[in-house]
Structures are given as structure tokens and as C-alpha cells.
Amino acid sequence: LAKTTQPISMDSYEGQEVNITCSHNNIATNDYITWYQQFPSQGPRFIIQGYKTKVTNEVASLFIPADRKSSTLSLPRVSLSDTAVYYCLTPGAGSYQLTFGKGTKLSVIP
Amino acid sequence: DAGVTQSPTHLIKTRGQQVTLRCSPKSGHDTVSWYQQALGQGPQFIFQYYEEEERQRGNFPDRFSGHQYPNYSSELNVNALLLGDSALYLCASSFWQGKETQYFGPGTRLLVL
Numbered sequence: 273l274a275k276t277t278q279p280i281s282m283d284s285y286e287g288q289e290v291n292i293t294c295s296h297n298n299i300a301t302n303d304y305i306t307w308y309q310q311f312p313s314q315g316p317r318f319i320i321q322g323y324k325t326k327v328t329n330e331v332a333s334l335f336i337p338a339d340r341k342s343s344t345l346s347l348p349r350v351s352l353s354d355t356a357v358y359y360c361l362t363p364g365a366g367s368y369q370l371t372f373g374k375g376t377k378l379s380v381i382p
Numbered sequence: 383d384a385g386v387t388q389s390p391t392h393l394i395k396t397r398g399q400q401v402t403l404r405c406s407p408k409s410g411h412d413t414v415s416w417y418q419q420a421l422g423q424g425p426q427f428i429f430q431y432y433e434e435e436e437r438q439r440g441n442f443p444d445r446f447s448g449h450q451y452p453n454y455s456s457e458l459n460v461n462a463l464l465l466g467d468s469a470l471y472l473c474a475s476s477f478w479q480g481k482e483t484q485y486f487g488p489g490t491r492l493l494v495l
Contacts, residue, residue: 306483315386315472315486316425359424368438369415370474370484372424 275299276360281377290347292376294360297341303362305336305343310357310375319358320345347378355380384409386475386487394493395463403458403490407475413437414456415484416448417472425472431456432478460492468494 277295284290296305304323308316320327322334322343333346347354357375387406395401407414413432417425427440431450450456454475460467470491474484 308486313470313489313491315474315489318483318485321483368430369427369440370417370425371427372417374422374424 275362276373278360278376283379284350285381287349290350292345292358295342296362299340299362303364306361307345308359350380352380386485388473388487388490392491396495399463400461403471405456405473407454408485411475411477412454413476413478415474416458419470463494465494
């Protein structure tokens with residue numbers, strides 16, 4: 273049973289800001305919101321994780337509204353190397369497995 | 383600080399054979415999870431090992447088994463290989479007392495002919 277919904281694909285030009293929104297209407301109180309990035313034939317790479325409001329690191333920002341039913345991953349000034357699949361997950365605190373959907377395939381165009 | 387490592391990187395087997403994949407977790411991590419990723423799909427959870435025991439298992443048949451050693455490294459064994467077992471096998475490590483953020487290795491590409 274899918275816990276999250278995100279667009280199948282997105283295109284963006286180099287240098288633009290990209291926002292990928294994920295819907296998680298049934299998020300539980302103890303669930304976190306986690307984003308991974310995956311390049312072809314490589315393992316997923318952890319990008320960012322948050323619980324509420326805004327989280328920022330050197331790679332991305334994560335915006336979470338008060339109701340936590342959705343979240344937005346923001347990638348500033350994307351480059352060709354940001355072309356990848358981005359997965360939104362909502363693992364519960366203390367949960368053992370990560371449940372991946374199909375992710376969002378981001379294509380950055382020169 | 384080495385991240386998660388996996389071996390081999392690629393493997394070709396024939397139907398009915400058995401295969402063993404290996405994983406060394408990130409330094410400081412004590413928990414290892416295994417995932418199977420078919421082409422065009424997201425990774426699917428196989429099982430997780432902690433303290434040398436299988437802690438949780440996904441929807442995979444008993445042909446898939448594993449082991450964790452005292453140094454936290456782990457093996458994934460698949461018996462009686464089927465063509466449908468062809469996939470990228472990913473190992474992820476974590477520290478169980480954390481927020482369960484899992485860090486993935488590069489994977490082993492298995493092709494069953």
C-alpha cells in the first residue's frame with residue numbers, strides 16, 4: 273500500500289530551482305519525511321529528512337506544512353548532474369523497512 | 383570513513399543456481415537491510431538483520447535468506463534462482479537507535495540466465 277504520491281517525471285532547465293511535491297495524506301504522528309536520490313545502477317543516496325516546518329542542508333531544502341499531509345523538496349539551481357530519480361518516503365520512528373514507490377524522474381536539460 | 387560496501391559488483395548465474403552477496407556496513411552502524419530493485423521500480427525490502435538475527439522480513443519467499451556476522455557484515459543468499467530474480471540488490475546500513483536513516487551501498491547487479 274503506497275504511503276506517498278509524487279509526480280512520475282519532471283523536466284527542468286539548468287540553473288532553475290526545482291520543487292518536487294509529495295503527498296502523504298495518511299502520515300502518522302511518528303512518521304518522518306525522508307527523501308532519497310538515485311542515479312542509474314547506483315544505490316539511493318539520502319538527501320534530507322524532516323518532521324515539520326523547514327529543514328535545509330547543503331544539498332536541498334524540505335518544506336513541510338503544519339498538517340504534514342504533503343512536503344516539497346526544493347533543489348536550488350539544478351545542474352545536469354542532478355538528473356536522477358527522487359524518492360519521497362515516510363518511515364515511522366523506529367520502523368525497520370523503507371517503503372519506496374516509483375519516485376520522480378527528474379531530467380535536467382542544458 | 384568507508385561507506386557501505388558490497389561485493390561483487392556484477393554477477394551472472396543460471397536458473398536453479400545459488401548465489402551469495404556480501405555487504406559491509408558503514409562504520410558505526412549495527413543494522414543491515416537488504417533490498418531488491420527491479421528495472422524501473424523502487425527498491426523492495428527483503429529483510430533486516432540486527433544482533434545477528436533477522437528482525438523483519440518483507441514479502442519474499444524462503445529462497446531468500448541471510449546472515450549477519452559479529453562484525454555486523456551481512457550476506458544475502460538466494461537459492462534456486464529464477465529469471466525473475468534478476469535485479470539490483472542493495473544493502474543499507476543504519477544505527478538502530480537513530481532515526482533509522484539508512485545508507486545504501488552501490489549494489490550488486492545480478493543477471494539470471
